[in-house]
Ligand SMILES: Nc1ncnc2c1ncn2[C@@H]1O[C@H](COP(=O)(O)OP(=O)(O)OP(=O)(O)O)[C@@H](O)[C@H]1O
């Protein structure tokens with residue numbers, strides 16, 4: 026799709042940023058003479074990182090975290106997209122549902138952790154529930170605004186070109202017209218879900234990047250904590266890049 | 280080229296004492312269309328002209344099934360209009376092409392809804408794209424086209440589905456004068472091959488006389504028929520001919536009276552003599 030030169034050019038700023046972070050990190054270690062248990066030097070963190078990669082342990086954690094985010098995010102999309110389509114299309118329905126949404130939206134996913142544990146215990150369900158909350162609203166709000174901003178003349182054109190039922194109209198006109206906005210919502214929500222994974226895994230997880238971090242803290246291995254953080258950052262950027270590519274496919278411009 | 284074309288489908292339109300009054304929430308009702316009647320024969324090309332706000336779009340929207348009349352009724356081929364459907368085609372001023380589809384799939388959109396198989400509908404779509412001179416643009420994205428090209432795609436799209444009437448609301452209103460002349464010519468060409476009943480709203484008297492078999496002048500709001508003028512000239516019509524000028528004079532005379540009323544209503548003075 027993109028020529029390799031362009032891909033390289035888009036990676037370059039991230040490389041600079043990474044180098045900058047590592048340099049600052051090293052300087053902080055040198056000047057504050059931080060204890061290795063509090064802030065290990067970058068080289069030690071890199072060694073731990075390499076070790077966890079070599080043993081495959083890192084991939085197990087990444088896989089577990091990704092699996093949770095993806096399943097919660099898909100679940101979220103399955104609920105939020107149809108709901109958003111309906112809210113965007115039928116004003117009455119929106120008036121009914123919108124106040125409920127607005128009341129729930131300001132409540133951070135973190136606030137749900139206690140209830141999630143009480144309701145679902147410490148298994149997978151509770152973690153997925155928290156990510157679900159974190160991913161739900163960006164998808165919903167983008168779907169609603171995507172549907173509302175569909176040019177009414179396109180809907181009329183669809184109607185006089187044979188979309189006589191609401192269902193046909195949704196499938197052939199409203200959904201594709203709102204798609205670019207919905208994809209933006211999916212992308213944002215994956216980001217918020219990914220950010221919330223740590224919170225979800227801090228409590229009673231046996232595997233996952235959040236567990237790696239929480240465990241590192243408990244056994245005073247801040248290098249493990251940092252590896253977890255670095256992995257989250259890198260994967261977050263990588264996943265966002267994938268979404269941008271999908272986004273470019275779906276945006277027909279203007 | 281024509282062997283794949285379905286048999287011609289065209290119907291007349293009867294409008295009986297049809298009126299529309301809008302009652303927007305929290306404000307005074309607006310009478311957009313005063314009860315009016317007209318008969319349109321199958322295959323006629325009607326041009327609708329009148330002052331801005333006199334209800335031309337409103338009438339077209341009733342015929343398309345987008346809005347219900349407040350009084351009276353409208354029939355297409357003897358059947359009442361209930362809701363929008365593919366048999367009543369429409370061309371919009373701002374093209375209304377689907378930007379997520381390429382050119383050929385825009386033209387084939389209605390055909391797909393009619394249940395035509397992929398290969399067949401692409402053949403048909405190509406045939407109509409050829410009629411508007413855009414065969415080589417079949418695989419282009421809509422956003423790569425100029426305004427004039429977009430409207431030609433929209434015209435191909437509506438004729439391809441073989442509707443019995445075609446409604447056009449200022450289809451060339453957003454185009455420059457040269458493109459407009461070219462498209463008028465092309466529209467006539469297609470219409471002569473596919474004798475559909477066309478109702479064409481325009482602000483250009485010249486365009487109306489150039490295209491239509493009948494020009495209907497509407498009064499200022501609330502609109503109703505003021506003049507129903509048959510244009511008895513062979514195609515292609517010559518803007519500069521004396522006959523053409525005579526028609527122009529007849530229509531402008533009627534239109535000026537109505538424009539004067541509109542401006543008075545809006546408090547304008549001095550443009551027209553009392
Ligand atoms: N949905 C609506 N609600 C309230 N009033 C409306 C509505 N649609 C149209 N009107 C009013 O009805 C009148 C007729 O409008 P219409 O759009 O049919 O005019 P028009 O002849 O097409 O004008 P133009 O030549 O400017 O396009 C106008 O006064 C307009 O403000």
Ligand SMILES: [Mg+2]
Pocket residue numbers: 335336337448
């Ligand atoms: Mg109008």
